[in-house]
Amino acid sequence: MAAFHTIDDIPADSRVLVRLDLNSPIEDGEPQDNRRFERHAETVRELADAGHRVVLMAHQGRPGRDDFTSLSGHAAILADHIDHDVAFVADTYGDEAVESIDALGAGEVLLLENTRMCDDELPEASPEEKAETEFVQTLAPRFDAYVxxxxxxxxxxxxxxxGFPLALPAYAGRVMETEYEANTAIATREFDGPVTMVVGGTKATDVIGVMDALDDRVDRFLLGGVAGELFLRAAGHPVGHDVGEMDLFDEQWEANRELIESVLDERGDAIHLATDLAYEGSDGDRAEVAVDDIDEKTEGYLDVGSETVTAYEPPIHESDAVFVKGALGVFEDERFADGTVGVLEAIAETDCFSVVGGGDTSRAIxxxxxxxxxxxxxxxxxGAYIRALTGEPLPAVETLEAAAAEQ
Incomplete structure (x- = not known):
């Protein structure tokens, strides 16, 4: 377990500044309810029920993008999840925000405006530099704890x-606790039986890096999605390149070809590739073709085929742990959900330790x-799941651990 303090350790009747991640899909200018609200609600509810004065920070989108909006709509969604009023102030650390913070009573909850509307928030810099920003220096003195x-x-x-963990006693919320423990399990836990990783999605560069980094921790990889097709290309099949308007394969192939070929060469026996692929037939229905029967790629392949799903089930059933990164097909279209859903169903039936990672794949559940x-x-x-799997540092976790060492 990480060496950080948790919300169980916060002294009674504290003023608590809490950083959540409520970044959500925006439709017609409104944030959409999703799993993040539900998860973070546990931390907020516990803090409010304990009688703390709770002030929340979060971001939405990024400057210049369509989803860069105010958090006013987020407050109402969060309030529904915690069954508790969540006030909102359209300011982050100006006079209006400070007045609202100072007026907060025990057990009350306030959400500040989108942190990314502050100039001090976004540029990546060292924690020491961030701690000196006006944003941190203005808010930190008004609180007893940062979560x-x-x-x-x-x-x-x-x-x-x-920035705030250098200016205030710092603690981990429930999401931080559970995510950290589960996502670092592949590096920190000992498993008695085989460890399997299901690898898919469209960002092949990410997952290929994971495969390389976890070489000695994973006994077998079950591949699909863009990464799966690129590995089939490395194995000599005429797939894994762009056709028509597609722009998914060629660039990622060029960037990762050497790594794919070396991983396949060194761990070929551990890598399970699709034996058939699914595409949209001329009648609009799902059609499948055996990989060995493909002479030329003329279609966009949108899922692994049914033979592949059947072949992937036994390795999953025999596993002591299964980690999922990325979908095996375009599951948002139910015609091409068989691979992703079939694998998830096999994991659900298996009494193993299982982590399903990445916001997109978890939506299939x-x-x-x-x-x-x-x-x-x-x-x-x-992104943090990828970092955890590859053993790269997570700066916000490191600052929590450093704060705990000094408290």
Whole structure:
């Protein structure tokens, strides 16, 4: 377990500044409810019920993007999840924010405006530099404790994530605790039986790096998605390149070709590749073709085929631990959900330690009526999950650990 303090350790009746990650899809200008609100609600509810004065920080989007909006709508969604009023102030550390913070009563909750609307927040810099920003220097004196619950943003060196732990006693929220423990399990836990990793998604560069880093921790990899097709290309099949308007394969192939070929050469016996692939047939229905029967890639392949799903089930059933990074197909279209859902169902049936990572893949659990309780952990982190799997440092976690060592 990480060497940081948790919200159980906060002294009674504290003024607590809490960093969440409520970054959400925006539709028609409104944030959409999602798993992040539900998860972070546990931390906020516990702090409010304990009688602390709770002030929340979060971000939404990034300057210049369509989803860069105010957090006013987020407050209402969060309030529904914690069954408790969440006040909102359209300011982060100006006079209006400070007045609202100072007026807060015991057990009350206040959400500040989007942290990324502050000039001090975004540029990546050292925790020491971030701690000296006006943002941190203005808010920190008004609080007794800082809580970081934003594990999914822990790979960022932003002021709200790494500056405050140098200025205040710092603690981990429930999401930070559970995400850290589950996502570092592959590096820190001993498993009696085989460890399997399901690798898919569209960001092949990420998952290939994970495969390389986890070489000695994973007994077998089950591949699909873009990464799976690139590995098939490395194995000599005429797939794994762009056709038509597609822009997914060629650039990632050029960037990763040597690494893919070396991983395949060194760990070929541990790497399970698709034996058939699915595509949209001329009638609009799902069609499948055996990989060995492909002479030329003329279609965009959107899922692994049914033979592959069947072949992937036994290795999963025999595993002591299964980690998932990325979907095996375009599961948002139910015609091409068989691979992703089939593998998730096999994991759910298996009495193993299981982590399903990446926001997109975890959505399939909800979309197709699977029970989240059948998995040890369903992660809401993307970039931080990748970092944890590859053993790269997470700056926001490191600052929590450093703060604990000094407290």
């Amino acid at each position: 970081n619950d934003a594990y999914s943003a822990a790979h960022r060196k932003h002021a709200s994530l790494v 909800e979309m197709y009526g699977l029970d989240e309780d059948d998995f040890s952990h369903v992660s809401i982190a993307g």
